[in-house]
């Protein structure tokens with residue numbers, strides 16, 4: 228099985244239909260041209276592929292298992308297969324992408340990598356990957372998120388990364404991304420910008436998708452082996468959209484596999500406090516690409532809200548925008564409360580504590596119990612939930628608030 | 637106004653251009669029109685009027701803060717165009733260029749933006765996150781000239797390609813980085829400006845980083861004029877709020893003098 232795959236989209240200029248492209252200051256054009264050329268050369272180079280594969284196997288123990296969740300399956304009345312991205316080193320799928328990009332950065336002779344991070348998962352994965360190759364690493368993180376995610380800040384620092392507080396705007400992921408882009412414009416000659424999702428200017432959306440596509444390719448093969456057929460439906464949460472694109476990519480050409488992306492509905496899609504970009508946003512330009520955005524009528528970017536810091540972003544990857552318009556993928560949402568409930572339920576039922584992000588995808592499955600198509604349900608369990616315990620305890624005052632299993636039985 | 641002809645004539649007469657940037661609505665919306673007039677009185681050859689945006693990724697802290705303050709005071713593209721239109725009625729001889737981010741224009745819609753900008757008498761439009769490859773996304777009947785940017789790392793082949801766009805001028809970003817004053821500008825800046833002028837064949841105005849009048853001669857000798865953004869915003873920020881126009885004029889005066897010395901026939 229090849230580590231990287233070939234597909235028609237995006238176009239040569241990085242467009243998925245009308246979405247994607249490059250909306251960046253002129254200073255970044257040479258850097259993006261250089262990155263694009265380096266990535267094109269790398270993906271055709273067997274030594275790059277070998278180095279990437281070796282890192283995936285020995286550093287983050289791929290392939291991750293496909294776990295038949297028996298008690299959960301009984302509960303929802305369908306076979307649920309969990310793609311265990313939570314078992315990756317550093318605790319989430321993010322490391323697949325950071326390993327790919329860091330090897331590329333080193334090949335390009337860059338000595339410093341920068342990243343943006345929200346909850347800190349991508350920051351931690353970048354710090355780990357950079358430490359492994361001995362590259363200097365600086366991570367932009369919103370001041371507000373630094374306060375909320377102390378543990379991940381310490382993890383990054385322990386692995387030698389410097390965490391730079393983003394003090395502008397709402398002081399969360401959107402602003403950390405602005406700061407990372409400003410840093411890149413300023414230090415473009417020696418710095419590699421390691422983006423954490425399928426967002427940003429071309430070639431990032433396609434490159435990150437390619438590095439994450441291992442999720443779907445493994446799942447496809449494992450599902451055929453375990454269940455003897457393809458899944459009837461594949462479900463993933465969507466923040467920027469990298470775990471979802473990674474899962475979906477292998478199934479895009481299988482018309483019988485339904486694909487569902489689940490966004491964060493925060494306190495509800497009928498409130499102003501959500502992060503349901505594809506469900507409620509409008510196309511526009513942010514962070515270098517055209518895609519759906521949460522914005523007001525003047526085009527000012529609006530704040531996103533979600534219990535899960537990894538989904539708390541007012542944009543989304545351009546390929547998702549394209550897949551939404553084309554109808555190939557259905558985009559739904561789950562609220563904070565539904566996600567909390569799913570978080571408790573999986574912990575209690577299967578002994579697996581999921582990340583708040585992944586809990587949104589599970590919440591959608593729970594809501595649709597009894598209405599799911601016949602056949603295996605594939606769920607991308609994008610990360611583990613240890614990082615979310617503080618927030619969980621805060622929300623529930625140390626008591627389980629939802630009585631999750633009872634609610635569904 | 638035909639911006640190309642206006643700029644060429646001024647350059648031909650030996651004048652070095654002074655182009656201040658003012659964020660619309662900063663420090664407050666009622667100050668914008670009087671400030672535009674003060675800039676015109678203070679010797680501006682053209683004025684860049686900024687449209688505040690929530691995520692100004694090409695801007696440093698000073699203009700980010702200006703943008704945020706203007707947004708909080710309710711400024712937007714629509715109102716900025718109205719102010720520009722009123723200024724043009726009062727001072728038709730000083731061209732106004734609109735500078736903003738792509739999403740503000742896209743949200744208004746390209747036809748409506750082109751029409752309104754035209755009606756307001758806007759002479760040019762600068763959008764740092766909309767490279768020429770994406771200009772077709774906002775082109776519509778009536779749209780004023782779009783102005784391209786170049787940076788110190790822009791290759792010669794690209795400078796040549798930008799020149800073929802035949803725009804009224806090229807905005808040269810003097811430094812790698814975002815807007816904001818720099819205490820010292822590298823010795824390589826004049827070389828970059830000459831390169832930009834030679835290979836694009838366009839008039840070149842230098843922006844980003846200019847802080848003090850002493851920096852002007854070295855820049856202005858290598859290009860056709862300078863753009864002042866963050867330095868003006870800083871000056872307004874620390875000025876007596878009761879006399880912002882006076883502060884704007886006082887701020888511009890030494891830059892105007894420095895440019896006129898370079899532009900004078902003896903040099």
Ligand SMILES: Cc1ncc(COP(=O)(O)O)c(C=O)c1O
Nearest residue numbers: 466467468469470537584609610
């Ligand atoms: C565990 C986990 N899942 C999902 C996400 C959302 O990102 P994406 O949509 O790019 O997969 C994050 C982001 O931090 C995450 O940590």
